[in-house]
Amino acid sequence: MAKEPAGETGLPASLEMAWGLRERPGKGPRPTLTLPRIVDAAVALAATEGMDAVSMGRVAKELGVSTMSLYRYVTAKEELYILMSDAGVGTPPPLPAEARSGGWRELLSDWAYAQRAVLMANPWILRIPITAPPATPNQLAWMERGLAAMDGTGLEESEKLSTIILIGGLVRNEATMAADMMDAIVKSGVSPDQVVGQYVRTLRLLTGPESHPAVTRLLESSAFTGSDEPDFQFRFGLGRLLDGLAGLISERSTP
Secondary structure (H helix, E strand, O other): OOOOOOOOOOOOHHHHHHOOOOOOOOOOOOOOOOHHHHHHHHHHHHHHHOHHHOOHHHHHHHHOOOHHHHOOOOOOHHHHHHHHHHHHHOOOOOOOHHHHOOOHHHHHHHHHHHHHHHHHHOHHHHHOOOOOOOOOHHHHHHHHHHHHOOOOOOOOHHHHHHHHHHHHHHHHHHHHHHHHHHHHHHHHOOOHHHHHHHHHHHHHHHOOOOOOHHHHHHHHOOOOOOOOOOOHHHHHHHHHHHHHHHHHHHHHHOO
16 A cells, blocks of 8 residues: 655654644544554554564454554554554653762663663564664654763764664663573473573583683683673673763863
8 A cells, every 4th residue: 555645754644643743534523443542452462472463454353443444544564563662662761869860871871771671571572673763752752861861971962872872782682682582491491591501511512622712611600600690791781881981971071
């Protein structure tokens, strides 16, 4: 079906509706079908059955309407995906007291952890391809908070943008790996500890101090069997990114 011409924003009609810039399609009595209802139904389907289950036909069936009726609100499945992602991430949660009273590092750290929590709770969002920069209400609210965290740092606006892209990439990559691992564990029917234990045993059989000295040292350490907190990898990676940013900000403030 041909897409409705974009308005002055350059966005599809459905995204302009999400911003409240367009009225509902058509005239006459207010219909029972609305864009929020369509998005909510699609999100519920993704949350229970995964993104593979989401199609215009399936969403229409869940709503008890014809597939064609959905196209009055969303002209393509890709648009629906964007709206679903925006609904899934929601608005950024209120800042905790420790972040409000801290500086840019605390603000960016809270921003990253808050995004990670959303993605870990809604892993279906990770299955939606990123096809365009953020242009929906909630996505831009997250973008605003990330950029505003660096106010007063002396960074150029392009550097602020690069920073949130870099941290956002870390968040998404770590959440995706966690979701993939969890899917594999669920399908295997064994516990996470059993999966790690089998991996270690496999590596010990395949490697040795002569062929893989670095891997051997890793296996002899507590890296796989230690009691590090569950989010150690994410905390470590984010910390190193923020350390690097701190160095740049220090350079900007040095006379």
